[in-house]
Structures are given as C-alpha cells and as structure tokens.
Amino acid sequence: GAGVSQTPSNKVTEKGKYVELRCDPISGHTALYWYRQSLGQGPEFLIYFQGTGAADDSGLPNDRFFAVRPEGSVSTLKIQRTERGDSAVYLCASSFGMNTEAFFGQGTRLTVV
C-alpha cells in the first residue's frame, strides 16, 4: 500500500518478554519516527531516524528500548524485559524530513500482562 504500515496491529505479551514492532515507511521517505501514545494522551516522541542513523533518540525512556533501521527503510522497535507500564500504542511516521508533513501508521497496540 501507499501508506505507513505497522505490524502487528495488536500484540499481547507477558511481563519480562521481548517484543519487536515493525514499521514500513512510505517509499522514498528518508525520515522515520517512533512515538508512543498512552490512553488519553498525545503521542510522545521516542526516536527519529534520518536514513539509517538515529539522529535523535532522546525520547527513548530507558535502555530496554532500542530501534534500528539498517537499510534506511523498514524500522524495528525492540523492547526488552517488557513491563506493564510499556503498554501503549506505538506509532510510526515517515516524511521527507526538514519539518515536512509526517504520515502516520495506524499503530501497534502493545499490552503487557
């Protein structure tokens, strides 16, 4: 499809497990972003990629969170030793960068039980 694709759409995992969330950006978009949205809140920035490199990872809450974008396209957000507080919707977006319009995916709803 033409939009940002995120998989899975829903993920339920047990506390302490490892999870990976995938994002397929719009073709040609060099910038890719991960955000986390808790219920009733606005999205909170996690990390921004320009090409293959993480240009800004200041939003990652701790070292259990890590993201990669090895070929400058698909990105994976990895969460180790998940905690119940990690439960949220994880949103991915892509753009041409330089403060242009960011297109968002439908998100992955992560539930840690």
Place this chain on the structure above:
Amino acid sequence: AQKVTQAQTEISVVEKEDVTLDCVYETRDTTYYLFWYKQPPSGELVFLIRRNSFDEQNEISGRYSWNFQKSTSSFNFTITASQVVDSAVYFCALTLPQGGSEELVFGKGMKLTVNP
C-alpha cells in the same frame, strides 16, 4: 523546552454547529512549525495543516480554518458547519527546524463528538 497546551479535553456539539479548538504553544525559538492532526477512531493520525512561524496569514480549507496569532502564541482551529464525520480526537503539535531533531511535541488532544 517546547510545550503545547490544549485546554479543552472534550467537546460535544450538534451537527451544523461551528466549533473552535484552542491551541496555545510555548517556545523560545523564533522559527518553528505548527501542525494540526486528526485522529479518528481507527487510530491513524491524519495531517491537516502545517504553518511556519513567519506566516501569520489565516488559512481556510473548505469547512476548516486556522487562526495563527503569534502575539498570544495561539493556533486555533475552527470547523464550520460540523458533521458527524468530524468526530475524532484533534491534536495540535509544534516542531523546531534547528538542532537536528524533528521531534513533534503534541498537546494532549481534544476529543470532538458531533451528534446528529
């Protein structure tokens, strides 16, 4: 630090009413971008508008209009003759072009319900 405040958390109107969504932002930078996004129940954030800090002209797009006032640090959004399909959560956001980060700082959102 940047901050976006959407004081209203929830508004309910009847179809065909006009409704204004307030947004107040804080930044020490003189160059910045402001955005509005719509999040319908499906969850996907839909881009509505981007405005840079040097362009204070108001904008109209169909039933939507935006009023940007630097003097009050506000970027309000008005929907004229609201429709049921306008029901969604609306987010105002801010970003700075400098510093290498493209982080969007979002407000908490305002849930609009348009009743038939």
